[in-house]
Amino acid sequence: MTDTPPDANAADRRLLRTTVNGIARQELVEPRMLLSDFLRRTLHLTGTHVGCAHGVCGCCTVLVDGATARACLTFAVQVQDREVQSVEGLGEDPIAAALRASFHECHALQCGYCTPGFLMAARQLLSETPEPDEETIRVALSGNICRCTGYVNIVRAVRHAADSLAAARDQQQGLSDAR
Amino acid sequence: MRPASFRHHPARSVDEALTLLASEDEDARILAGGQSLVPLMNLRMAQPSALIDINGCDDLGRIDEAGGWIEFGARVRQREGELSTAVRARLPMVAAALELNGHPATRHRGTICGTLAHADPSAELPAVAVALGAEMVLRRQGACRIVPAEAFFLGALETCIEPGEMLAAVRFPVQPARAGWGLAETGLRRHDLALAGIAVAMLPAGVTRICAFGITPEPLRLPTLEAAADDLPRSGGTPATQARIAEALAADLEGADLVDTLHASARYRQQVTATLAARALADARQRASQETAT
Numbered sequence: 001m002t003d004t005p006p007d008a009n010a011a012d013r014r015l016l017r018t019t020v021n022g023i024a025r026q027e028l029v030e031p032r033m034l035l036s037d038f039l040r041r042t043l044h045l046t047g048t049h050v051g052c053a054h055g056v057c058g059c060c061t062v063l064v065d066g067a068t069a070r071a072c073l074t075f076a077v078q079v080q081d082r083e084v085q086s087v088e089g090l091g092e093d094p095i096a097a098a099l100r101a102s103f104h105e106c107h108a109l110q111c112g113y114c115t116p117g118f119l120m121a122a123r124q125l126l127s128e129t130p131e132p133d134e135e136t137i138r139v140a141l142s143g144n145i146c147r148c149t150g151y152v153n154i155v156r157a158v159r160h161a162a163d164s165l166a167a168a169r170d171q172q173q174g175l176s177d178a179r
Numbered sequence: 180m181r182p183a184s185f186r187h188h189p190a191r192s193v194d195e196a197l198t199l200l201a202s203e204d205e206d207a208r209i210l211a212g213g214q215s216l217v218p219l220m221n222l223r224m225a226q227p228s229a230l231i232d233i234n235g236c237d238d239l240g241r242i243d244e245a246g247g248w249i250e251f252g253a254r255v256r257q258r259e260g261e262l263s264t265a266v267r268a269r270l271p272m273v274a275a276a277l278e279l280n281g282h283p284a285t286r287h288r289g290t291i292c293g294t295l296a297h298a299d300p301s302a303e304l305p306a307v308a309v310a311l312g313a314e315m316v317l318r319r320q321g322a323c324r325i326v327p328a329e330a331f332f333l334g335a336l337e338t339c340i341e342p343g344e345m346l347a348a349v350r351f352p353v354q355p356a357r358a359g360w361g362l363a364e365t366g367l368r369r370h371d372l373a374l375a376g377i378a379v380a381m382l383p384a385g386v387t388r389i390c391a392f393g394i395t396p397e398p399l400r401l402p403t404l405e406a407a408a409d410d411l412p413r414s415g416g417t418p419a420t421q422a423r424i425a426e427a428l429a430a431d432l433e434g435a436d437l438v439d440t441l442h443a444s445a446r447y448r449q450q451v452t453a454t455l456a457a458r459a460l461a462d463a464r465q466r467a468s469q470e471t472a473t
């Protein structure tokens with residue numbers, strides 16, 4: 001019994017068909033392969049980090065069918081026929097873009113290890129609650145651990161992103177009213 | 180930090196899951212949300228021979244309301260329960276407990292039945308189920324039995340589910356208008372497992388049911404405190420009230436197997452439970468009187 005990642009030559013393998021960041025994928029996987037390993041080792045999408053591998057730190061947060069989930073607590077075979085989005089797939093998403101700019105501006109990361117998970121969790125929050133107060137932000141991010149920042153700047157960055165998205169919405173509203 | 184090998188059986192329906200359970204050995208487990216089982220597997224503290232994965236069982240994914248009960252199938256996610264308007268309106272304490280049950284990302288996958296079947300001493304929902312008088316629907320191939328929540332929890336991570344059986348659903352009696360409730364807990368980080376907590380259900384007929392969690396291996400009813408609750412002064416947190424609550428709690432905890440860990444001693448757990456009880460009772464009273472006013 002070793003702690004090596006699931007072996008591609010192992011006996012019981014399944015054909016996994018899934019969509020990751022909009023791209024259809026087909027791979028042979030062992031049932032015990034975690035989604036975090038599938039993303040990082042099979043697909044080389046290393047933006048999904050693994051901090052604890054038992055659900056506590058939130059570094060590995062991805063979207064499964066649009067809802068945040070721990071990649072370290074999901075088996076790859078469980079995303080059969082589902083859509084997975086990792087931090088690499090946020091691309092042009094406007095909420096993610098606002099968050100990236102705000103994290104930069106507010107200095108919301110130092111080593112950056114936790115950042116992909118925070119971006120996923122914060123994006124989920126702002127897509128459901130566009131104008132959260134500080135308490136709401138803190139509760140929504142309570143499942144993500146950051147060992148560097150002390151959280152103050154992360155909370156500020158999320159608030160800043162919410163404000164800039166609101167300003168953009170107002171401007172758009174203004175334009176369409178003027179038309 | 181990777182799980183040992185296991186046989187993975189994706190089930191498409193409850194009947195298929197029960198057939199698979201019957202055909203597998205005793206070390207087979209149900210895989211629901213995986214939010215407690217997979218950490219244990221990653222740490223190799225659990226090495227099930229097979230997992231019967233119920234995530235594809237659409238027939239277990241329903242929240243049904245009928246005959247004064249709201250029933251949650253085994254695949255209903257914690258987040259689905261917490262956001263359901265029926266649950267928020269008629270089982271507000273269940274919605275509140277689900278909100279405290281981990282973080283959004285764990286609640287998107289973790290199930291309502293999973294937290295009951297796992298029976299972590301620090302979990303909120305088992306205590307809420309006992310306080311509200313919920314019933315467990317246990318099924319095996321060709322048989323079904325109903326077990327009241329109070330008889331279901333046997334100890335830390337221990338329930339009366341037998342090999343070959345699964346928790347197919349849980350049902351809660353819809354709370355009458357004018358029912359009050361209070362749920363208070365404390366822990367190391369918000370929305371994580373509690374060090375101590377208490378659930379109070381106050382029915383209009385003057386019946387109060389109180390259940391503590393996090394302080395004993397299984398959720399613990401507090402009959403002395405329940406009996407005292409009715410004639411506690413309405414004013415709430417005075418030192419006299421606080422002393423009476425602590426006294427009743429001490430009577431209920433006499434001889435109990437209190438949890439004593441590095442994070443919180445047994446003495447601390449008992450003291451903080453008295454404070455939490457005062458808070459939860461005050462909340463329950465206030466909600467009961469608000470309900471009367473409307």
Ligand SMILES: Cc1cc2nc3c(=O)[nH]c(=O)nc-3n(C[C@@H](O)[C@H](O)[C@H](O)COP(=O)(O)OP(=O)(O)OC[C@H]3O[C@@H](n4cnc5c(N)ncnc54)[C@H](O)[C@@H]3O)c2cc1C
Nearest residue numbers: 055209211212213214215216281289290293302346371372
């Ligand atoms: C970071 C983090 C924080 C958390 N915080 C809390 C918290 O504050 N409060 C809390 O209560 N929980 C908390 N949890 C645990 C909670 O999220 C789990 O969802 C819950 O304990 C188990 O539900 P599940 O559906 O994920 O079950 P699984 O992990 O899939 O299963 C757990 C166990 O129950 C068995 N099982 C599951 N469903 C059934 C069934 N229908 N019939 C028979 N057996 C079954 C499984 O075989 C397994 O042994 C936390 C978890 C994490 C990762």
Ligand code: FES
Nearest residue numbers: 051052053058072
């Ligand atoms: S790596 Fe998944 S939660 Fe820490």
Ligand code: FES
Nearest residue numbers: 110112146147148
């Ligand atoms: S920036 Fe280093 S852990 Fe968060």
